[in-house]
Amino acid sequence: MxxxxxxxxxxxxxxxxxxxxxxxxxxxxxxxxxxxxxxxxxxxxxxxxxxxxxxxxxxxxxxxxxxxxxxxxxxxxxxxxxxxxxxxxxxxxxxxxxxxxxxxxxxxxxxxxxxxxxxxxxxxxxxxxxxxxxxxxxxxxxxxxxxxxxxxxxxxxxxxxxxxxxxxxxxNLASPNKTHSYVLARGDTLALVASNFYFDPTNWRPIALANGIDDPRRLKPGTELTIPSLPAS
Structure with missing residues (x-):
């Protein structure tokens, strides 16, 4: 010792x-x-x-x-x-x-x-x-x-x-049951953003719907996204 x-x-x-x-x-x-x-x-x-x-x-x-x-x-x-x-x-x-x-x-x-x-x-x-x-x-x-x-x-x-x-x-990262905002960086995908905020990349659709994104493959760097809260499971 x-x-x-x-x-x-x-x-x-x-x-x-x-x-x-x-x-x-x-x-x-x-x-x-x-x-x-x-x-x-x-x-x-x-x-x-x-x-x-x-x-x-x-x-x-x-x-x-x-x-x-x-x-x-x-x-x-x-x-x-x-x-x-x-x-x-x-x-x-x-x-x-x-x-x-x-x-x-x-x-x-x-x-x-x-x-x-x-x-x-x-x-x-x-x-x-x-x-x-x-x-x-x-x-x-x-x-x-x-x-x-x-x-x-x-x-x-x-x-x-x-x-x-x-x-x-x-x-003590922000909880997924709260609404946040995020500015897109070059190379970001909605799956990556969902992984960062929800810890699940498959939850990208709520982000697309909240921001009126029709084509998730065409994201513009510098765009500020609203990251909606997820309903409690």
Whole structure:
């Protein structure tokens, strides 16, 4: 178990198989990056296109980790630093019965970045980062007299992993039983709009009827649609 103030990785190998690895040293730097995807809607007569939010992109976390066993001796008593690093380096390997690498959660106390988000964002606060490994690089920098590696650093990159259920609960997205509006972006289809608002692409007909659309294949970018509420089932 990690001690208070000690960074750790929780590894989900599959149902009922979870490990917590306390990092030997806390990282001196963590890098978080988040992008959003916007579509530009060109409307004649305006000096700039409108910006339409399309979706958020997965957040990324980058860590530089350090490991050292040289204090246990540099001769016959040397202990390989791989006893600490192999579990970390294995995070990019496929778990056979899961057909995918494990899900990893990096934590470093309750004051993890993202825990102080504004109240307007609802329950999107977090105290850790959950993701899957996209890149890992291991560098050995010191060896014992017998050729045992005793010092290493690992560069680790994680991409955000969040299930659909968790995202919908965190965002508290607008309910399909309320009326909304939406500005069409280039490439939009009524099925896509229905999927975004109703979570069901087959429910595009109520949108077509509410907006007098006779041919759903001919949609004009920049058109503001009324997204009607759906009757309770």
């Amino acid at each position: 990690p001690s208070a103030g000690q960074a750790s990785l929780k590894i989900d190998w599959g149902p009922g198989r979870r490990d917590t690895v306390a990092l030997q040293y806390n990282p001196t730097e963590i890098v978080l990056e988040k992008n959003v995807h916007l579509a530009e809607i060109a409307i004649p007569g305006l000096t700039a296109p409108l910006q339409q939010f399309v979706r958020g992109e997965a957040e990324t976390l980058k860590l530089e980790l350090f490991f050292d066993t040289s204090d246990q001796g540099m001769g016959a008593t040397a202990v390989s630093v791989a006893t600490l690093t192999d579990t970390i380096y294995a995070l990019s390997r496929i778990v056979p019965d899961q057909h995918a690498p494990p899900i990893v959660t990096f934590g470093w106390g309750e004051d993890f970045p993202g825990n102080e988000l504004p109240p307007a964002l609802g329950n999107q606060r977090r105290t850790s980062f959950k993701g899957v490994v996209t890149n890992i690089r291991q560098t050995f920098t010191l060896w014992s007299s017998g050729g045992v590696p005793v010092r290493a650093k690992i560069s680790l990159s994680l991409r955000e992993y969040t299930s659909l259920k968790d995202q919908l609960e965190a965002l």
